[in-house]
Amino acid sequence: MTTVDVGIPVLRTGRSSMEGRPDVSDLVDxxxxxxxxxxxxxTEKCSLRCRYCMPEEGLPPIAPENLLTAAEIVRLVEISVHHLGVREVRFTGGEPLMRRDLEEIIAGCAERAHGVPLSMTTNAVGLEHRAAALARAGLTRINVSLDSVHRAHFAALTRRDRLPSVLAGIRVAQHAGLAPLKVNAVLMRETLPGAVDLLQWCLDQGCALRFIEQMPLDADRQWARENMVDAAELLAVLGTRFDLKEIGREEPSAPAEEWLVDGGPATVGIIASVTRSFCEDCDRTRLTAEGTVRSCLFSDHEVDLRGALRSGADDEELAQLWRGAMWNKWAGHGVDAAGFVPPERSMGAIGG
Incomplete structure (x- = not known):
């Protein structure tokens, strides 16, 4: 076993057991x-400091030599698609827009993994200056993290007064064809009264809104189950203005349960990660900014691909390491269970 300095904790990584695994190419568990x-x-860098994700001073920086390069990211994405059966790729952070070579990464993946949808989760700060170039590079759509359309609430939650830039980024992204544009909002006690206004704004702007229950992935370790706003409480608040009819998930692996709003066709989604876990249908694999495979948001077990890649491993050797990481994935995170212990890494250090 080896240790890797990832900026937040020191995590143990190594080869995973393949005992009992069927001889298939896909990422089965x-x-x-x-x-x-x-x-x-x-990247671990971000232009905001959302209280449920980042500490006020930001995350400790990752040494440049420990970050995957654009070429390394493209190669691993290509392996995931052509060797491991991945069908969709989403780029996260931190904040992806903090990478100056983001367009290069997108263009390389679009070329080497042709036909696979490439999306991005972003806070949209500064997106108005890059949306058109990202679309030309091959980005297909975006998810924007936006918890409030009230400027004071936004500034208090993110510790930055950047709401006008976010809204401008959304408008330019829509004009650039990065659609369907989805808005992700984390449920927080202080922004719950504004949830109805956020939904109305999304309906008016043609954005699909999904609320997310706050998870114990904050760097400040302030999360407490008894203080969390859950899906049931949110639905009660939304129901004071809108008529909601539950229609369920679009597909089993989709994390959001959907409700028709005022008879449709618009919907609102709720990702109830804590109170309505969907672990049994999870179809995700994660690659950290340092090049480790993380099979679950809440598991600190990571398998190092960067070291193998830089030591000359071929594509099939890298794919086999990845298969081992996913074969050993947990059954579920157990966030709502007594005795749950949150992971060492925060959301900003893992990637959403």
Whole structure:
């Protein structure tokens, strides 16, 4: 076993047991799941400091030599698609827009993994200046993290007064064809009264809104189950203005349960990661900014691909390491269970 300095904790990594694994190329695990959705974190840096994610001073910086290069990211994405059956790739952070070579990464992946949807989760700060170039490079759509359309609430939650830039980024992204544009909002006690206004704004702007229960992935370690706003409480608040009819998930692996709003066709989604866990249908695999495979947001077990890649491993050797990491994936995170222990890494250091 070796240790890797990832900026937040020191995590143990190594080869995973392949005992009992069927001889298939896909990213299967012991519980019958197959990972088809790849999340690639590009950086720990972010232009905001959201209280449920980042400490006020930001995350400790990752040494440049420990970050995957653009070429390395493209190669691993290509392996995931052509060797491991990945069907969708989403780039995350930190904040992906903090990478100056983001367009290069997108263009390389679009060329080497042709036909696979490439999306990005972003806070949209500064997106108005890059949306057109990202679309030309091959980005297909974006998810924007936006918890409030009230400027004071936004500034208090993110510790930055950047709401006008976010809204400008959304408008330019829509004009550039990065659609369907989805808005992700984390449920927080202080922004719950504004949830109805956020939903109305999204309906007016043609954005699909999904609320997310706050998870114990904050760097400040302030999360407490008894203080969390859950899906039931949110639905009660939304129901004071809108008529909601539950329609369920679009597909089993989709994390959001959907409700028709005022008879449709618009919907609102709720990702109830804590109170309505969807672990049994999870189809995700994650690549950290340092090049380790993380099979679950809440598991600190990571398998190092960067070291093998830089030591000359061929594509099939890298694919086999990845298969081992996913074969040993947990059955579920157990966030709502007594005795749950949160992971060492925060959301900003893992990638969403």
């Amino acid at each position: 012991r519980f019958g799941r197959t990972a088809r959705d790849l999340r690639v974190s590009l």
